[in-house]
Amino acid sequence: MRVGFIGTGSMGSILIEAFIRSGALNPEQVVATNRTLSKVERLAEHIPGLQVARSNKEAAEGSDLLFLCIKPLEFKEVIEDIRPVVTGEQLVISITSPVLLRHLEEQLPCKIAKIIPSITNYVLSGAALCIYGNRTMPEDEVLLENLLSHIGSPIRVSEQYTRISSDLSSCGPAFLAYFIQKYAEAAVNATGISEEEATLLASEMTLGTGKLLTTGGFTPATLQKRVAVPGGITAEGLRIMEKELGGVFYDLIRTTHAKYDEDVEKVEARFFGTQVD
Numbered sequence: 001m002r003v004g005f006i007g008t009g010s011m012g013s014i015l016i017e018a019f020i021r022s023g024a025l026n027p028e029q030v031v032a033t034n035r036t037l038s039k040v041e042r043l044a045e046h047i048p049g050l051q052v053a054r055s056n057k058e059a060a061e062g063s064d065l066l067f068l069c070i071k072p073l074e075f076k077e078v079i080e081d082i083r084p085v086v087t088g089e090q091l092v093i094s095i096t097s098p099v100l101l102r103h104l105e106e107q108l109p110c111k112i113a114k115i116i117p118s119i120t121n122y123v124l125s126g127a128a129l130c131i132y133g134n135r136t137m138p139e140d141e142v143l144l145e146n147l148l149s150h151i152g153s154p155i156r157v158s159e160q161y162t163r164i165s166s167d168l169s170s171c172g173p174a175f176l177a178y179f180i181q182k183y184a185e186a187a188v189n190a191t192g193i194s195e196e197e198a199t200l201l202a203s204e205m206t207l208g209t210g211k212l213l214t215t216g217g218f219t220p221a222t223l224q225k226r227v228a229v230p231g232g233i234t235a236e237g238l239r240i241m242e243k244e245l246g247g248v249f250y251d252l253i254r255t256t257h258a259k260y261d262e263d264v265e266k267v268e269a270r271f272f273g274t275q276v277d
């Protein structure tokens, strides 16, 4: 199997490295290209055997799977480059939420899937969301999910829930990192504990909490109940969090969805020349 990558920026390079490090793919199976070729050449220096394609067309030709790791407004150009060489047997996989499956199915003759990876896939952990177009067969879906299972947990979602699922699994690491940073900063300022120690304690706590919630048999509610005994210190802390943070998540979701709607409109304007206000 040959697997192509167009775009070796942040996410493209994370996926390539994770697939190879996990043993899912040999470097010789991977062909990658990037608009600025020096970027993919640098990646190939670190990953002996990785093949560099000099153009998007060259990366697309003969790849069984082709990952498009580019930003939404970069799609039109890449699609135009690869359209002449893509065949019905190939599976093209977009990693970006605002480019809809129907955008790609209208533009390309091949099978189409979307995955939304997460930076957590770099450490072979976390979810990798999978959404399929109308042309994929069950065996294509099994193939893709087997590959993804080496770098995380493939989870199927419907396109309707792509944005909210991506908020949780792909934006989530940044949101949680913000929480940890603020908590550690306050700990340092209020008590004088070192930043390294506070960050380490909060990070280890996050890892353990993730395990309790995925394989430890707890739900968020039962975990809080178990830790926060009535009248105790944790219960007092939770009371403050509910008071200060209770409404923030609705604002967060409203904001990310508004940005997503704006991006979908821009993509449609770019693909189909529709008006954007």
Ligand SMILES: NC(=O)c1ccc[n+]([C@@H]2O[C@H](COP(=O)([O-])OP(=O)(O)OC[C@H]3O[C@@H](n4cnc5c(N)ncnc54)[C@H](OP(=O)(O)O)[C@@H]3O)[C@@H](O)[C@H]2O)c1
Pocket (backbone or CB within 6 Å): 006, 007, 008, 009, 010, 011, 012, 033, 034, 035, 036, 039, 056, 069, 070, 071, 072, 074, 077, 078, 095, 096, 097, 116, 117, 118, 119, 170
């Ligand atoms: N970052 C995350 O955690 C995450 C998670 C899930 C999904 N995503 C999605 O992944 C997508 C890519 O994000 P990113 O953070 O990897 O962006 P990025 O770092 O900007 O990478 C995009 C890469 O695509 C290359 N590129 C642009 N136009 C091209 C073209 N015409 N032909 C070939 N290569 C081209 C760019 O090349 P240059 O070097 O010339 O700029 C750049 O290296 C985004 O849509 C994002 O929503 C990101």
